[in-house]
Amino acid sequence: MSGEPVAMQELDPVRRLRVLAAGVRGGMFAEGYIDAPPEGVWAVAADLEGELPHLVPSVRSFRLVGDSGSRLRAVAVGPLGHRADFEVVLEYGWCLMQSPLVIGGMAAVAEGSGTRFAVLGGVRTARLVPVAAVLRAVGAVRIGRMLERVRRRTAARR
Template sequence: MSWPVTELDAVARMRVLAAALPGAFITEAVLDAPFDRVWAVAADLENELPRLLRTVRSVRIIRDDGEDQVADITGHFGLRDSFDVVLRSGWCVMQSGRVVGGMAAVAEGSGTRFAFLGALRVPGTRTLGPVLRRAGRPLGRGMHARLRERVAEG
């Protein structure tokens, strides 16, 4: 017997990850720019992530083994955490013991579909899921808006 096989693009995989993480939110937008330009900005974690995500003050890559990295990320409220990062073309997942973040992008027509995911790993996340998802969506929409601006700046 043969099982059906399907391929999921990076944004579809990010949707699956969001569905699997309690309390995760995911936002998507189509940007009017080619994939290469969008991903060049999004994947520049040290320089661009603090500009794109208002909760992040700084990112410092402390180990870079190609696709596998470790980053120290500091927030504006003094929180600092070490994140395991998987970064490849069109896909980035960053996770610490308390937070999971992700970005995915795929070419769509002449533009790029971009997804942003966020989730907390704290007690009560499953119960607070609907509240966390509602609270996270504006964060994601703001990131999409700033990404559009950064890509347009070139």
């Protein structure tokens, strides 16, 4: 049994991410439906090194540097070369990425014949709260970008 409260354990990953987003200061949360099976959607989403640089404008590269089961470490490099170390939890249908300054996440669950997919982005420090408005503004763009990339990649596999 995990260390999460029982109520959180009973929520599916998208609902868990929605609850987490409600408590993130300056957070952005967006979700959408993809007409593709969850396995294909998650195969794309879980490709953090390949996909995050396409989805998050402030990430030029994202490299996994440590592996301990579902708990990983990663280094993100921005367009101007600034680096951030991340703790990552990556399990089927759930990804949570945290650095000292930002938090991000993705979740996916089966819905009908397709997949409900969600993303979260937010700041963890008061000095970045002004950036939060920008995060919220790009939320719809980011989920749209992810949905399109997943659609293209899963269609190519069929």
